Amino acid sequence: MIDLRSDTVTLPSEEMRKAILSAKLGDDVFGEDPTVNELETKAAKIIGKEAALLVPSGTMGNLVSVLVHCQRGTEIILGDKSHTFMYEAGGISAFGGVHSRQLKNQADGTINIEEIKSAIRADNDHFPKTSAITLENTHNLCNGSPLSLDYIEDVAQIAHNNDMKLHIDGARIFNAAVALDVDVKDLVMSADSVTFCLSKGLAAPIGSVVCGSKEFIYHARRNRKALGGGMRQAGIIAAAGIYSLDNMLDQIKEDHKNAQRLAEGIDDIDGLSIDKGNIKSNILYFDIDKEVEQSEKLAQQTKNVDLYPFEVILNNIHFFETYPRRFRLVTHYGITGDDVEKTLGVLNKMVN
Numbered sequence: 001m002i003d004l005r006s007d008t009v010t011l012p013s014e015e016m017r018k019a020i021l022s023a024k025l026g027d028d029v030f031g032e033d034p035t036v037n038e039l040e041t042k043a044a045k046i047i048g049k050e051a052a053l054l055v056p057s058g059t060m061g062n063l064v065s066v067l068v069h070c071q072r073g074t075e076i077i078l079g080d081k082s083h084t085f086m087y088e089a090g091g092i093s094a095f096g097g098v099h100s101r102q103l104k105n106q107a108d109g110t111i112n113i114e115e116i117k118s119a120i121r122a123d124n125d126h127f128p129k130t131s132a133i134t135l136e137n138t139h140n141l142c143n144g145s146p147l148s149l150d151y152i153e154d155v156a157q158i159a160h161n162n163d164m165k166l167h168i169d170g171a172r173i174f175n176a177a178v179a180l181d182v183d184v185k186d187l188v189m190s191a192d193s194v195t196f197c198l199s200k201g202l203a204a205p206i207g208s209v210v211c212g213s214k215e216f217i218y219h220a221r222r223n224r225k226a227l228g229g230g231m232r233q234a235g236i237i238a239a240a241g242i243y244s245l246d247n248m249l250d251q252i253k254e255d256h257k258n259a260q261r262l263a264e265g266i267d268d269i270d271g272l273s274i275d276k277g278n279i280k281s282n283i284l285y286f287d288i289d290k291e292v293e294q295s296e297k298l299a300q301q302t303k304n305v306d307l308y309p310f311e312v313i314l315n316n317i318h319f320f321e322t323y324p325r326r327f328r329l330v331t332h333y334g335i336t337g338d339d340v341e342k343t344l345g346v347l348n349k350m351v352n
């Protein structure tokens, strides 16, 4: 099976498994797991923040961050296609009482700067206070687009001029740094907090890391505990994370190369459309043209679907239909150049 559903499906390499097996462990809730401490120190250094916190998932990383930045009844500005708004089970409102103000994500994952400015609430009894903005980099639902350093700095400035915080959902921040060819530190320098995932492009089995000031992490740690995310001998997770940070960054370049090749190949297939120029990382979406008939094999699988995303399997290629006739592929560790060519061969037969 060539599994292109997500970069979360990766399995740990032999070397990563060895690192997990030999990890020195302790009770991390007591601050005594040396491997977790090492990962947090390393992550903070790489991201360029004072401190870091290991959390079980990207969802929890975003949630603990928003809970630090926003009091109950205040408002956060986020994109209408952002992962936090779309796919985190409404956690920020369910657990934080945070009111979300969704602004339109443009095709490149940005939110229009003027719209951000005009969404910030005046100080008036009728309004919730606008406490924070969150940006997603790279932007999953917007073709895995990387948000540029200049754009992030502009948004940070607006936030800080208005007594607000900027959080970055950097589940794939290393993909953004590679795509833009910038140091990840610079990319997040103006943000107050960042979550990045070990379990996506970096190919670890579990875990995300939240980074920010010491004070921010102090509060984030409390929130993690309250949410049940205080883990004990979490060094077995952290060991994989350390291995990822030390060894997997080059893999991201490979993943982007494979995504480019897929995009070029899809662009050459009559009946399929792709915004090739906007494929800059490891996520790509493509469509079957309106007037074009789907192959019988595909039509059979997709004909009665009314809930998306839907999992398509064609000749051992596994991927998502995200909306009718719109499909997503994600490249990652384990996907080779050969797999890409095989996939293109199968996609060629998606349309009649």
Ligand SMILES: Cc1ncc(COP(=O)(O)O)c(C=O)c1O
Pocket (backbone or CB within 6 Å): 008, 056, 057, 058, 059, 060, 083, 084, 136, 138, 139, 140, 169, 171, 172, 197, 199, 208
């Ligand atoms: C952009 C983005 N943010 C956050 C998450 C959440 O990560 P997790 O699945 O670890 O909760 C994901 C997961 O796919 C994501 O794509």
